[in-house]
Amino acid sequence: MFKRVFQRSRRVKDEAESDDDTDPMVLKKKVEVKENSKVETDYTIHEVIGSGRFGEVCRCTEKATSKQFAAKYLKAGTEDERESVANEITIMKRLKHPRLLQLYDAYLFKDEYVLIVELITGGELFDRVIDENFDLTESKCEKFMTEICEGIEYIHSQNVLHLDLKPENILCLTPNGYRIKIIDFGLSRSNAANLRVMFGTPEFVSPEVLAFDPVGPPADMWSVGVICYVLLSGLSPFMGKRDADTYVNIARVNYSFNYSEFDEISTEAKDFVKQLLIKDPK
Structure with missing residues (x-):
């Protein structure tokens, strides 16, 4: 079975599933951090859907399009925290592929980053x-x-x-x-x-x-x-x-x-x- 795993030209996938699982707009969007700007200006924040070492993740809706995303809150109170989040944003901006979670927007207000990513x-x-x-x-x-x-x-x-x-x-x-x-x-x-x-x-x-x-x-x-x-x-x-x-x-x-x-x-x-x-x- 596993002989096909590394063969790029032959993909093993469920017939009911589509290749169009990532919005092309999301893949093409150029993201720049919006400094001194509140995420609530552009998004309606809903319930918490996850949490971890980084902070909380909430479901959110973009006001301009009514599309749903996830808002990932990251602490940035220290220089190390800011550098860590800045590195994560830089990496995600480079990685545009349907098999990877896509970054859609980013905000920095006071001591907190908010990353807007695909809702999975x-x-x-x-x-x-x-x-x-x-x-x-x-x-x-x-x-x-x-x-x-x-x-x-x-x-x-x-x-x-x-x-x-x-x-x-x-x-x-x-x-x-x-x-x-x-x-x-x-x-x-x-x-x-x-x-x-x-x-x-x-x-x-x-x-x-x-x-x-x-x-x-x-x-x-x-x-x-x-x-x-x-x-x-x-x-x-x-x-x-x-x-x-x-x-x-x-x-x-x-x-x-x-x-x-x-x-x-x-x-x-x-x-x-x-x-x-x-x-x-x-």
């Missing part, structure tokens, strides 16, 4: 993994992986590294479909020689990040391999009882397919994961 209502890919009523077969996994790899291929073609890929940062466009958007570019960086980072999510971080070695596209592809393992089995390949145990497993590339969840998984799918979970790829 299908839930996190993580929700599919833990949903006992959703039968996540190898065939369905392949469809998700094709979508994810298409997005990552584009990100890397723009000389950008995501650096925090995980099921929670992949949104499904619909509750039952396979089309996705990669989100959260808060930790993303422009790819550069000798780029080193010391952040990420423990279960999905690559060995070179742990070792504070230079990182490149293989760091993201390692995370893609972990995501694929999780989708195929519902298990996390490196997770230990503590983060320290998880880091040791990652550093030693200590994982296994010797679980009943892999009994019906093809050799080809396992090989796909193996080709991504490689330490010190050259």
Whole structure:
């Protein structure tokens, strides 16, 4: 099955789903930060639909068009916070692709940024993994992986590294479909020689990040391999009882397919994961 995942000319998709899942206007829109301007001038803010380390996300409606979006609130009280959000905006402005969450507008007022992004209502890919009523077969996994790899291929073609890929940062466009958007570019960086980072999510971080070695596209592809393992089995390949145990497993590339969840998984799918979970790829 997985032989088609990296073939750009052959896409695996559900027949009921359309390629036109991103408004062309959103993809073409040039975004400039509107400083000293309140988001409420142009948008009606509705209920909170999410929250995280960054702040809250609210549903909103653009007054001029009546189109719905999501408003992501980000603190910018310190110089570090401002630089972090400015970097996220710069990265998102460069990434114009249907498989990536698109930035539509941006505001800075006093000590707070508000990013206006596409409103995605299908839930996190993580929700599919833990949903006992959703039968996540190898065939369905392949469809998700094709979508994810298409997005990552584009990100890397723009000389950008995501650096925090995980099921929670992949949104499904619909509750039952396979089309996705990669989100959260808060930790993303422009790819550069000798780029080193010391952040990420423990279960999905690559060995070179742990070792504070230079990182490149293989760091993201390692995370893609972990995501694929999780989708195929519902298990996390490196997770230990503590983060320290998880880091040791990652550093030693200590994982296994010797679980009943892999009994019906093809050799080809396992090989796909193996080709991504490689330490010190050259």
